[in-house]
Amino acid sequence: MSAEPIADELPAPWQPDPVRQRLADYTLEDLLNLPPDAPRVELVDGVIHVVPSPTEDHQDITGLLWSWLRTHAPREYKAVMAVGVAVTARDTREPDVLLRHAGGETSRHFFTPEQVVLAVEVVSTSTRRTDRLIKPVEYAAAGIPFYWRVEQDPVHVFAYRLSAQPGLSGRREYELVAESAQLLELPQPFPLALPIAEITP
Structure with missing residues (x-):
């Protein structure tokens, strides 16, 4: 009996869509609908920026x-x-x-x-x-x-x-x-x- 790799079952972490990032068309509505696992972000002129971890x-x-x-x-x-x-x-x-x-x-x-x-x-x-x-x-x-x-x-x-x-x-x-x-x-x-x-x- 062999175990299946767990990594295949885990969803990828959320990240901004690269196409929408280039278009700079993210809105406040998008931030309202972020998934629970999304990192801390700021919206700057329609582009999502992940807020870095503080010291x-x-x-x-x-x-x-x-x-x-x-x-x-x-x-x-x-x-x-x-x-x-x-x-x-x-x-x-x-x-x-x-x-x-x-x-x-x-x-x-x-x-x-x-x-x-x-x-x-x-x-x-x-x-x-x-x-x-x-x-x-x-x-x-x-x-x-x-x-x-x-x-x-x-x-x-x-x-x-x-x-x-x-x-x-x-x-x-x-x-x-x-x-x-x-x-x-x-x-x-x-x-x-x-x-x-x-x-x-």
């Missing part, structure tokens, strides 16, 4: 911040990780942590900007340009009220608020309201005093 330090900071927000945010908010935001009809981004309005659908791969209160990016060597320059512009254009950028080594948090008036670009932009490597104190999105040591691995 251990990055994961530690992300997890600690998520836990801190879950513990301290008012009940009308909910902190989540590894869920995207639809910044346009053809683009999604996946903040490391986001704070959203509580309630509503919880099984989707992304939220609309109206559901998101705060987007947080933990900066890594491979994401510095995107997290410092590109994502803040996209989040601001989508109308997300608050953005935090967390730098590593040492951990330092920069907190931004969406400006009430258009900036030099003619669009609403983020303005820095606080930054600290020790204690981040803010009145919004809720009154908070975040000891940076509590999100430092």
Whole structure:
């Protein structure tokens, strides 16, 4: 009696269709219908990008911040990780942590900007340009009220608020309201005093 190879019975892991990738015609509807085994992805101008796995330090900071927000945010908010935001009809981004309005659908791969209160990016060597320059512009254009950028080594948090008036670009932009490597104190999105040591691995 011989055993059949198990590999022949296992389905291949999900991956984007190369033809559709070349055509750049993926949509938000496609992201809603991703299979459960799909990796973390972002949709950039109709092309699906697999989000690379973060480093251990990055994961530690992300997890600690998520836990801190879950513990301290008012009940009308909910902190989540590894869920995207639809910044346009053809683009999604996946903040490391986001704070959203509580309630509503919880099984989707992304939220609309109206559901998101705060987007947080933990900066890594491979994401510095995107997290410092590109994502803040996209989040601001989508109308997300608050953005935090967390730098590593040492951990330092920069907190931004969406400006009430258009900036030099003619669009609403983020303005820095606080930054600290020790204690981040803010009145919004809720009154908070975040000891940076509590999100430092």
